[in-house]
Amino acid sequence: MIPYKWPVATSVPQNPHVRFEIAKALRTLLEDGDEKLRQRRAEIASIKRGLAELARDLAKLRREASSLILSALCKYGYNSAEPRVPKYSPGGGQWTDNGTQFAASGMDDATSILRSRGGHHFVPRAVYKDLPLKLETKKVFDDARTGPLKGGRHGWDADHDAYNQAAADALKKFLTGNGIEPQDMTPEQALRFVFYIIGSNDPRIHDLNLRLYRREMLRYILHHMRLIDPLEGPLEIEGGSDE
Amino acid sequence: MNDQGSDPQYETFDSLMRAVNAVLEQYGKHDSLDPGDYSVYEDYWGFPQVKVSIANLKMLEPVVIRKLQQVIRAYPEWEIVVAVVRRPNYRDWPEMGLYIRRNEIIDGLQRQYFPKEFQNIEYEGAKRGTADD
Numbered sequence: 001m002i003p004y005k006w007p008v009a010t011s012v013p014q015n016p017h018v019r020f021e022i023a024k025a026l027r028t029l030l031e032d033g034d035e036k037l038r039q040r041r042a043e044i045a046s047i048k049r050g051l052a053e054l055a056r057d058l059a060k061l062r063r064e065a066s067s068l069i070l071s072a073l074c075k076y077g078y079n080s081a082e083p084r085v086p087k088y089s090p091g092g093g094q095w096t097d098n099g100t101q102f103a104a105s106g107m108d109d110a111t112s113i114l115r116s117r118g119g120h121h122f123v124p125r126a127v128y129k130d131l132p133l134k135l136e137t138k139k140v141f142d143d144a145r146t147g148p149l150k151g152g153r154h155g156w157d158a159d160h161d162a163y164n165q166a167a168a169d170a171l172k173k174f175l176t177g178n179g180i181e182p183q184d185m186t187p188e189q190a191l192r193f194v195f196y197i198i199g200s201n202d203p204r205i206h207d208l209n210l211r212l213y214r215r216e217m218l219r220y221i222l223h224h225m226r227l228i229d230p231l232e233g234p235l236e237i238e239g240g241s242d243e
Numbered sequence: 244m245n246d247q248g249s250d251p252q253y254e255t256f257d258s259l260m261r262a263v264n265a266v267l268e269q270y271g272k273h274d275s276l277d278p279g280d281y282s283v284y285e286d287y288w289g290f291p292q293v294k295v296s297i298a299n300l301k302m303l304e305p306v307v308i309r310k311l312q313q314v315i316r317a318y319p320e321w322e323i324v325v326a327v328v329r330r331p332n333y334r335d336w337p338e339m340g341l342y343i344r345r346n347e348i349i350d351g352l353q354r355q356y357f358p359k360e361f362q363n364i365e366y367e368g369a370k371r372g373t374a375d376d
Contacts, residue, residue, distance in 0.1 A: 118253070118286075118287060119286060119287075119288075120286050120288075121285070121286055124282075124284075124285070124286075125285045125286075126273065126274045126275065126282045126283070126285065127274075127275065127276060128276075129275070130275045130276075131275075131276065145286070148289060149286075149288045149289055150288075150289040152288075152290075153288070153290040153292055154284070154288065154290070154292050154294040154324045154326075155324070155326075155338065155340075155374040156324070156325075156326040156327070156338040156339055156340035156351060156374045157326065157338050158296065158326060158328040158329070158333040158338065160282075160284050160294065160296060160326075161282060161296035161298070161326070161328040161330070161333070162328075162333055164274055164282055164296075165274075165278060165330065165331065168274070168275070168276050168277070168278070171276060172276055
């Protein structure tokens with residue numbers, strides 16, 4: 001019998017045992033590579049899922065921000081549909097059919113969150129400053145502000161103008177829809193309108209309010225957060241300490 | 244304590260905002276419940292600026308802008324931001340406007356969108372620029 005001759009000259013021993021060992025090693029190497037590839041793919045898929053979830057959360061936040069703000073405000077005792085006896089009053093927290101009772105004794109409680117100094121008026125002054133409102137009604141609009149803003153300078157965008165027009169349209173509808181003459185508008189009606197504006201889904205109103213808060217939050221994060229470099233340690237942002 | 248807490252700049256803002264209003268009301272009607280020719284944004288944002296939105300292009304006449312520049316000369320480091328808006332279809336026109344400063348006017352108007360009678364408006368000493376200038 002003529003023994004089998006390997007077709008290529010090689011220094012690797014050609015007996016079956018060695019060839020089997022080589023094949024086994026090759027398979028192990030390939031499996032190793034496959035495993036790493038699988039792991040990498042799983043990581044990428046996991047990152048993609050994470051990003052998709054983040055995008056969904058952001059979209060949800062954008063949709064629900066108004067109602068979240070409103071619901072947060074409600075914790076301070078406000079409910080536009082069902083006036084309650086204010087906190088610290090006899091029967092405080094209980095629902096009441098008497099809206100004026102809320103107005104008479106509870107305004108401080110309900111408006112305390114809106115007594116911000118400075119910043120953006122939720123109801124623009126241009127909209128109400130010429131109306132013959134009672135002083136206490138006007139004060140509700142005057143006080144309903146975001147608080148001081150430091151987020152950015154003005155450019156040539158039309159957002160403020162659109163906001164003013166939308167707020168004016170809404171106030172006109174509110175007054176005519178409720179049969180209210182401006183001179184008869186009560187502080188609690190003004191407050192109800194303020195909350196309507198804060199929770200408005202009109203994109204002209206909603207988008208600007210959301211943008212303001214987003215920008216302020218970003219400014220706060222950039223201003224107060226200490227970035228950590230893994231090698232160099234904490235990075236101080238210029239002007240990072242304040243207040 | 245002023246309306247803006249302890250920010251001393253607010254007094255300056257308030258004074259400039261009133262002065263701007265005083266100039267503009269000579270030439271047009273401000274917004275109220277009904278739309279007017281212009282509106283002055285009366286909230287202080289922490290920057291040395293007063294923002295005006297112009298809806299009626301006649302408010303862009305050089306005489307009006309010159310008067311606004313006379314006003315701003317008394318307020319070093321401050322500027323008047325004039326945004327030109329197209330109501331109610333705001334997106335029909337790109338963002339455009341003027342920065343009126345003590346020593347210069349940055350002109351970012353895109354006159355090709357204006358009716359013919361307003362396309363040749365020019366301001367003495369103005370230089371063309373963008374919203375980032």
